[in-house]
Amino acid sequence: MVFSSLLKTGNDQRRHRRLSSSGSPGGDTSPSPSQKSSVTTVEDTPYIASEAQLEDVESEPPELTDLNNSLAALAAIFPDVQVEVFREMLSSFDEESRLAVVTEALIKNKMKWSRGRYKVLGKETAQKPSEDTVEVLPKEERFRTDAYKLAVKNAAYNEFKGLSHSTVKAVLAEHNHSFIRARPTLAALHAKSWRFSITAIFSRKKANPEQNQFIVWHSTGLGSIIPTLKSSGCVELDRELFESFIKPLQVRSQAEQIEKDHTLALELNTEQAEEAEALHDCECCYTSSTFEELSACNDGAHFVCFQCIRHAAKEAVFGQGWARNVDSQLGSLRCLAPVTDECHGCIPQELVNRALLGEKGGIDVIRKFNERLAEDTLLKSQLPLVRCPFCSYAEIDDIYLPETQKAWNFRQHSNLSLFGFALFFPFIGMIPFLIPLILLALLISFLASFNGRVQNFARRHIMASYTRVRRHQRGLRFQCQNESCLRYSCISCSKAWSDIHICHESSLLALRTQVELAMSLAIKRTCPRCNTSFVKSSGCNKLTCVCGYQMCYVCRKDIGNGEGYRHFCEHFRPNGGKGCTECEKCDLYRCENDEVVVTKAKEDAERLWFEKEGGGDEDLKKTLVQKYDPAKDGWVGRMWRSRPSAESVLDALVEFVIE
Template structure:
């Protein structure tokens, strides 16, 4: 049986494993007993005040996590799990230096394709290791394992431990895989047949076994979390499961209370005969839901204000309804043809905040007003492709405001300037002749106009080359760098229209690698089976089934079953079909690697196309297959006349050559 270890380690189930030359740190190898809620810790956590304080990290664990942050800053293109596995393979106080030296000398053999996909957003932020990628304390690991063992009783503990090790003992991330495995077990099949049990959703927080709905009085219920005995795990589960439910319930309660209050207010106003008629829709409502225009005092209800602003932003009412100079809403009253009044901005804000997405609509209104002001200025603008920020392009400034000056530091520029001065009378005569010919031929553009236009474009190209293509957004909420040519995020070294393709190829390779990866729960070594049977033996001695990830070596929760774990009915060697006489794993069963890789590739491509908002072209699909990026198009400029290899130079090439030679 052949294994392709992601860390360069391979083993066969019949070969003797070599002696492990490096021991795992004591902080990672301890296996304490399960922790239980203390006497002062509540059994159910309703709000954040009930959460117990998280104990500080032990010194050895804090040191390991600090080393992870240092390596992530030095090697930002490597996934964090590589560092964790290497720290588990080295021991001693100089582990950080040993791991860094090993990565510098032979990074490819350690990484084995586990490169980090760049965010590709152009941000310059401090490198921070995600919390789920950090080393976990033994108490946290034991609490996660106990929780998973109790929830997924249909799976063996070795299978659960293997899945948790694949996800760095992150319960929320590993639960999806555990749910998928448990849905294939015989216990779930029987319960679904006789008890009509539905498949469990890993992301359904309302039906999670740890979420308990407790009565809060007056017929209402609130979600609470069963304590797991570990403060860190309780806080993580509370933020992911209970907090979103509580926030949704609070928002729904506020909406219902507002509707009830408005209904009661309307009923009381109707009894008192104090309803007011809207001058736009002629419906009656209470005084609190009205505003008035600033000129004639037309009373307009908030509903008409909301509809008018929404129609102006998303429909055809922009020119009719919005005053672009003041940014206010014109009076929408029916008798307001001669009314010059408008709805004040503070009343617009009050009306829109009563709508569910009113704040977003107001933000769109402000953006459109800003765009309208920029367009009316007729200035050359540079826009950030990721937000609404825009600034004046200084490349189009007049020549008098720039630092352009003639080049007098070499003989070539002096000779060219002398030739231009000497040929100026001939050039002037040619311009007059071309103008006369254009007048006789009724042409709108003369040779002089074409020459002036070409010189201006060449000057802009030269300024662009001197400035560069990198554009830094100055919006405090964005601050992303982009390319002025391809409008993509700027990544050093930037190649237009290829950074996204390289990111796509990296995403596809990573998704295909993660789809077939297995992790040893004892030493955290990652590996992939390339050939052979499904009985795998790690270099540390741990034996597991590749299909169900169960421990079959007697080191976990079961005896040393070995090959007895697999189907013992007679079948030809290599027969991957399921047995019709038993439900044991097939020794030669394959999980249809081609299908798994195909689905992983399609999912990565789908996410990429959703981000880029476009489909893959034929050249881009060829790049994914061959790995050869397309060459960027040749740029005009200096030396363009020499690069054409016999082709006649264009007027643009001539202008580029003249400006690059004459100007500094």
């Protein structure tokens, strides 16, 4: 609609008043009284008001660049270790061959150097592909220049004057001298100081979280104010402060101004349409709307307003109206007009997107709508899918073969390959074990000609074996192609992929931790007076703690206050090693076997863990038991568990015969 053809004098005056009240574009809205009191003009003081005023950061010294490159390389090699471990080690070793020495030390004894400082690799921290190893390392984790550290320290001293310098230095050291990361901790400590408490008592102003010493509000001279950054004297710190404090305020102010302008434009357009009698009725809710706020279906040309489209799309995505409101074949909304003859038309997708984008949060609704549509299409295709565990992305399994392409190609082996296959068996004595397998295969092929069920059974197992072989050749690493995700995961355990990947590693670590804790608690004694824990390695059962507390190792009773050795049995026993028949006191030297106690505690801990975490997953239990305790049954048990299963033998034969 052309506005100039419909404007009148009264409408011009109304629009002029609204535009004058909305303020200039990009201006900030309604500052607090404390902000108004500090307002000055931009020309008076050289503060940083835009990103163009920031100077370029100087290049790092060669020594610092070498340290940061080594730090990035270590972070890529050991993604499960926290970066502070690498910083400590690089700082403690000499410059010559520093990276090689640190890498070798971590490979040989990672636990000693890391001391439990590991990253939790979960869904939030899954590995993403990166062409540059430096991008793996955040800026806050890198080595910083001395000028930057000095500027951060001075800025912290000036803002948190209620804290001692030693406290500020300690907090900055904990956060690698990153002011943005250390500021919340310093603010929390400052809020507990006595100076802050006294100031809060006598001050009636409430603390503004957006107000700090670096933000100064300046007047633009056009009736609005803008936030500016007070320079700290360090170019690198100024950029960080601008990105953290000023830029979010500018983005929010710009978004609010755009929303106000959009609302004002809609109101003006509606008023002009009313004056020109150019409103149209929606055939769904029967309300009047402008032509710009209407859509039409592609069959009966029924008019539906944007508000009804938004309600229908939200009900389809977040409610129970998907089957009623969405046509999965065309990928768009059905016509919403309640006509007598059912309309089979759909609303064009570009009009649906336009209606959703006109509302706050419309981009998220469109994304959810497209994800739901793709999910519905994939489910109807009934194809084998591989899904990303961190988002809704899914793709067809690349080892899937349609029925028309299931023609197998048999391998053509030379004499050398046949000789290599013969060397596959470590002992010649295992060859007789293949005779029953060959006879079984011949029997199955013989029965297959008489029984279709046997043929289907054999075909199903051979196809499953062929699928396992192709999966093994393809590998278990899966990369998500969603641009907002792009993470690696394991197809087998659906966990984040990190080189070198071990399936069920987190479950294995949890099981080992719980079992070791139960085994230590079974033989450990704790003093109830000073909470000191200890284990008896030899000697009698009368234990004396360093605090003076005396207890019995067997029954854990307090035997102080003169009882001492009278707590134990004093009768003569003709046959040593047996219990006393005259009393029920504890033995001075004889106690229950620690190995039996530890074994029982271990079995109970394993059973409780599998009941709680493992559930009925026998494959998971078998995998964890093999990795956790391979020597549980001795060499006989190891040989029995290492025997080739029927599936592995069949997989070897299929891989040998079929390409």
